[in-house]
Amino acid sequence: xxxxxxxxxxxxxxxxxxxxxxxxxxxxxxxxxxxxxxxxxxxxxxxxxxxxxxxxxxxxxxxxxxxxxxxxxxxxxxxxxxxxxxxxxxxxxxxxxxxxxxxxxxxxxxxxxxx
Amino acid sequence: xxxxxxxxxxxxxxxxxxxxxxxxxxxxxxxxxxxxxxxxxxxxxxxxxxxxxxxxxxxxxxxxxxxxxxxxxxxxxxxxxxxxxxxxxxxxxxxxxxxxxxxxxxxxxxxxxx
Numbered sequence: 001x002x003x004x005x006x007x008x009x010x011x012x013x014x015x016x017x018x019x020x021x022x023x024x025x026x027x028x029x030x031x032x033x034x035x036x037x038x039x040x041x042x043x044x045x046x047x048x049x050x051x052x053x054x055x056x057x058x059x060x061x062x063x064x065x066x067x068x069x070x071x072x073x074x075x076x077x078x079x080x081x082x083x084x085x086x087x088x089x090x091x092x093x094x095x096x097x098x099x100x101x102x103x104x105x106x107x108x109x110x111x112x113x114x115x
Numbered sequence: 116x117x118x119x120x121x122x123x124x125x126x127x128x129x130x131x132x133x134x135x136x137x138x139x140x141x142x143x144x145x146x147x148x149x150x151x152x153x154x155x156x157x158x159x160x161x162x163x164x165x166x167x168x169x170x171x172x173x174x175x176x177x178x179x180x181x182x183x184x185x186x187x188x189x190x191x192x193x194x195x196x197x198x199x200x201x202x203x204x205x206x207x208x209x210x211x212x213x214x215x216x217x218x219x220x221x222x223x224x225x226x227x228x229x
Contacts, residue, residue, distance in 0.1 A: 034217060043119075043205055044158070044220040090157050102148060102171055103207075103218055105157035 002027045004091045006106035014114045019063075019078040021109045023091030026072065033074045034092040034103065035065055044090065050074060061085070086113045119208050119221035127227045128196050136191040136224045138206030146170070146211045147189040148218060149181060152203040164189055165211050193226075201228045 007022040025031055032051045036044040048059025055067040061084075065076045074091060091106040120139045128134050140147050146165045150158035160173035164183035178194040187208070193200055203225050207218035 036220075041225075043121075043222040044207075046217050046219070049217055092157075102160040102163060102173065103158075104160070105150075107157045108155075 002029075002031065002093050002095060002104050004033075004093050004104060004106040006089075006091050006109050008109055009107065010110045010112065012112040012114060013081050015083055016080050019076070019081045019085065019111065021076040021089050021091075021111065023065075023074045023076065023106060024072050025074060025091070025093050027093060027095070029095045031093045031095065033065075033067060034094075035059065035063070035074075035076050036090045036092060036105075038088040038090065038108075040087075047076070047089075081111075081113050083113050083115070086111055119206060119219050121204075121206050121221040121224050123224060124222070125225045125227075127229065130196055130198060130228055132196050133192065133194045134196060134226060136193075136204050136206075136226070138189045138191070138208075138221060140187045140189070140206075140208030141219050144208035144210050144219070145187055146209045147183055147187065148207045148209070149189070149191045150205040150207065151175070152205055152223070153199075154202070158205055161191070170211075196228045198228050201226060 003026045005024045034049045035047040048057045050067045058064045063078045088108045090108050092103045094101045094103045122137045148163040149161040152158040162172040163170045167183045180192045182190045203223045205223045206221045209218040
């Protein structure tokens with residue numbers, strides 16, 4: 001079975017500060033991992049994905065994440081927060097043997113940016 | 116390239132009624148998945164359709180059913196609505212057999228059951 005745990009339901013940082021959103025996964029098979037962002041009253045937008053190639057993955061809007069198998073982690077970072085980054089962020093996992101399997105989401109982390 | 120679209124945007128229904136939600140998949144995609152996102156939670160997988168057949172189902176009762184049409188668009192039907200069915204329903208399209216693994220989400224339908 002697969003699952004993801006997002007540590008911290010709410011993270012608040014100052015504009016210009018480092019953003020760190022934590023995600024740990026559990027998977028009995030090699031996982032494919034994703035970060036999605038959801039702005040208020042909108043659907044989900046893919047930020048980045050890990051699919052067993054490079055362990056450091058760069059995404060849109062300056063975000064990146066590093067896959068660490070030894071720590072079963074896939075934390076999301078951004079060096080300098082912008083007000084427009086305020087949103088809900090979801091870490092997600094799917095088994096890496098099928099290109100159309102269901103995606104399992106974490107419970108989400110709400111990111112707030114202080115001026 | 117046309118993205119995933121869903122209709123309607125918002126819907127209000129009464130307990131016990133039935134509802135149909137619609138989704139048009141992204142051009143070139145052959146698989147549609149449906150998710151339920153309750154307020155303050157992550158999306159939960161309902162089911163997936165590929166080649167007009169159900170191709171996997173989450174922990175949802177049979178009153179949640181779906182269809183996929185030859186043009187890969189899809190419907191989600193919910194019978195005997197309950198208050199707990201109030202949620203954002205997300206449709207996602209993907210390409211089975213493709214080289215990428217992500218699913219592309221539509222904007223969702225907000226269902227309120229009173």
